[in-house]
Amino acid sequence: MSSDAIVFIIYLLALLFVGLYFSRKASKSADQYLLGGRNVGPAVTALTMQSTSMSGYMFMGGPALAFQQGWYALWYALGDAGGAIVNLSVLGKRMRRMSEILGALSPIEYLEKRYESGAVRIIGSVISIIFLFAYVFAQFIASGKALESLTGLPYTWALIIGVGVIIAYTVTGGYLAVVWTDFIQGIIMVVGVVGIAILGFSKLGGLSGLNERLGQMDASYLSIWGKDLAYIGQWGVVLGAVLIYSIGYMGLPHVVVRHMSMKSTKTVKSAIMYAATWNQLFVFAPYLLGLMAIVLIPNLSDPEMVIPTLAYEFFPGIMAAILLSAVMAAIMSTSDSILMQTGTILSRDIYQRFIDKNASQNKMVLVSRLCILAAGVIGVIVAIYQPPSVFTLVIFAFGVLGNSFMVPYITSVYSKKSNSIGVLCAMIGGGTTNILWTSMDLQTITAIHPFLAGLVISILGMVIGNKFGSAPSQPIQDAFEKSKGDRRIPRSIDKNISRDLSPEARNISKFIQANQPIKG
Amino acid sequence: MFNLPMETAWAFLPWPILWLGLALYMYFKLKKEDHWEDTIVKKEKGED
Numbered sequence: 048m049s050s051d052a053i054v055f056i057i058y059l060l061a062l063l064f065v066g067l068y069f070s071r072k073a074s075k076s077a078d079q080y081l082l083g084g085r086n087v088g089p090a091v092t093a094l095t096m097q098s099t100s101m102s103g104y105m106f107m108g109g110p111a112l113a114f115q116q117g118w119y120a121l122w123y124a125l126g127d128a129g130g131a132i133v134n135l136s137v138l139g140k141r142m143r144r145m146s147e148i149l150g151a152l153s154p155i156e157y158l159e160k161r162y163e164s165g166a167v168r169i170i171g172s173v174i175s176i177i178f179l180f181a182y183v184f185a186q187f188i189a190s191g192k193a194l195e196s197l198t199g200l201p202y203t204w205a206l207i208i209g210v211g212v213i214i215a216y217t218v219t220g221g222y223l224a225v226v227w228t229d230f231i232q233g234i235i236m237v238v239g240v241v242g243i244a245i246l247g248f249s250k251l252g253g254l255s256g257l258n259e260r261l262g263q264m265d266a267s268y269l270s271i272w273g274k275d276l277a278y279i280g281q282w283g284v285v286l287g288a289v290l291i292y293s294i295g296y297m298g299l300p301h302v303v304v305r306h307m308s309m310k311s312t313k314t315v316k317s318a319i320m321y322a323a324t325w326n327q328l329f330v331f332a333p334y335l336l337g338l339m340a341i342v343l344i345p346n347l348s349d350p351e352m353v354i355p356t357l358a359y360e361f362f363p364g365i366m367a368a369i370l371l372s373a374v375m376a377a378i379m380s381t382s383d384s385i386l387m388q389t390g391t392i393l394s395r396d397i398y399q400r401f402i403d404k405n406a407s408q409n410k411m412v413l414v415s416r417l418c419i420l421a422a423g424v425i426g427v428i429v430a431i432y433q434p435p436s437v438f439t440l441v442i443f444a445f446g447v448l449g450n451s452f453m454v455p456y457i458t459s460v461y462s463k464k465s466n467s468i469g470v471l472c473a474m475i476g477g478g479t480t481n482i483l484w485t486s487m488d489l490q491t492i493t494a495i496h497p498f499l500a501g502l503v504i505s506i507l508g509m510v511i512g513n514k515f516g517s518a519p520s521q522p523i524q525d526a527f528e529k530s531k532g533d534r535r536i537p538r539s540i541d542k543n544i545s546r547d548l549s550p551e552a553r554n555i556s557k558f559i560q561a562n563q564p565i566k567g
Numbered sequence: 568m569f570n571l572p573m574e575t576a577w578a579f580l581p582w583p584i585l586w587l588g589l590a591l592y593m594y595f596k597l598k599k600e601d602h603w604e605d606t607i608v609k610k611e612k613g614e615d
Contacts, residue, residue, distance in 0.1 A: 118571070121579050129586040136593045258570035269571055271578045312604075316597035323590030327583045532600070533607040
């Protein structure tokens with residue numbers, strides 16, 4: 048057996064061990080199984096958030112875009128590098144507090160309780176299940192493709208083995224198994240990709256050497272407007288490319304749930320630092336490897352195979368084995384989180400909400416496990432029989448989820464008066480706009496990215512819808528105030544209060560002095 | 568810079584530093600908030 052196969056098998060066994068290790072803890076209650084008892088620390092929160100966010104797209108779609116368009120592809124990396132900082136800073140503390148006050152275990156249940164509307168939960172569940180399924184199908188297909196090309200196994204068997212391991216540890220270990228395997232996978236991802244990038248740069252004479260060679264081949268590779276200046280002047284497309292990965296994560300249910308599971312609000316500050324450091328190390332490297340491939344393997348027939356080809360042709364042996372594990376880590380860390388979230392929504396938001404309201408904790412854990420298993424099996428069957436274009440599906444599902452849920456999650460903790468009509472308009476308007484924009488290819492006509500179009504409509508839907516619905520109840524308004532935390536009075540107001548009170552204080556002290564009884 | 572056209576260099580290269588700067592700013596801002604919240608909690612419990 049080759050060294051890369053041995054490394055990879057050890058890696059898969061380690062993941063299964065993590066699942067088994069957490070299985071007993073996960074079985075204690077629905078809160079433990081679905082949210083890890085809200086006890087996840089900063090490093091694990093940061094890395095699970097990031098490895099979940101960075102899917103197989105980062106090892107296949109991202110480098111392929113750089114291979115085809117040159118430096119233009121880095122627009123996507125720019126936003127991505129700051130996505131976690133924005134996400135944690137904007138939602139982190141407030142959403143952690145609000146979800147605990149509301150007693151919400153799933154991000155869709157959170158929306159229903161915050162906006163006091165069953166319709167929000169039904170529509171939210173439908174949108175998230177459809178597009179999370181689409182997202183996870185794409186990850187499963189990527190997993191099968193990667194294992195097929197890297198191990199030589201037939202696609203179906205590669206798919207069943209790869210996805211089988213993901214389902215096994217997710218079903219047994221629940222949320223804790225998912226976040227801890229994500230933590231390990233996050234480390235493997237960064238080690239694999241940075242290692243290959245360093246080796247690549249040493250071969251090409253650093254970044255300057257790479258750019259010199261690219262410029263000699265075609266100067267437009269170095270442009271911000273794409274190869275042959277295909278996107279020249281299209282700021283609507285560029286803005287959408289930056290925004291989708293810088294703010295879009297705030298709309299993904301399987302990512303925002305990480306705010307709900309943090310140990311405390313104090314977790315946020317350290318999580319920001321961990322995530323920011325990890326991002327700067329990881330995010331740019333796959334795109335730079337795509338640029339290196341233009342020079343090193345210009346005749347590559349399948350651009351999505353840039354990284355595996357680079358690894359096996361130029362750095363065989365242990366580096367290739369680590370990279371194979373890194374590719375699978377990216378796919379698996381996203382797939383397990385989506386499977387977990389799909390199972391949570393099916394069990395908590397559909398089964399317990401509409402079928403068995405009084406289900407016991409044990410029954411809920413069992414139902415959650417069965418839902419995750421069912422979602423995984425359906426995913427495998429679809430991935431075997433209907434393999435569509437992988438990364439078109441990822442960007443599409445990402446965009447629709449982001450446009451549907453980002454505005455509702457932000458306004459849930461920043462706009463006291465936002466109500467159910469506003470959130471329904473934002474969800475349906477934003478999601479539908481992205482679907483229409485993508486399916487009718489309106490980007491070509493308007494030079495506006497589908498995510499940007501969906502975002503504008505979602506914001507308008509929220510603003511206009513809020514005018515029609517009734518204001519949230521007093522308990523929700525109180526919860527909103529509590530979610531802001533104890534706030535310090537701004538320094539300017541503090542100063543004015545002191546100034547206003549000082550004459551009065553002086554007069555009181557004069558009065559007391561003047562009226563003191565004469566002693567002696 | 569790095570054999571890149573000026574436009575490309577200025578568009579892409581500063582971003583990692585800007586994001587890390589923002590992360591540091593947020594870290595200290597949130598640390599201050601946490602400290603303030605702790606003080607409030609202690610005062611409410613009558614520990615001060």
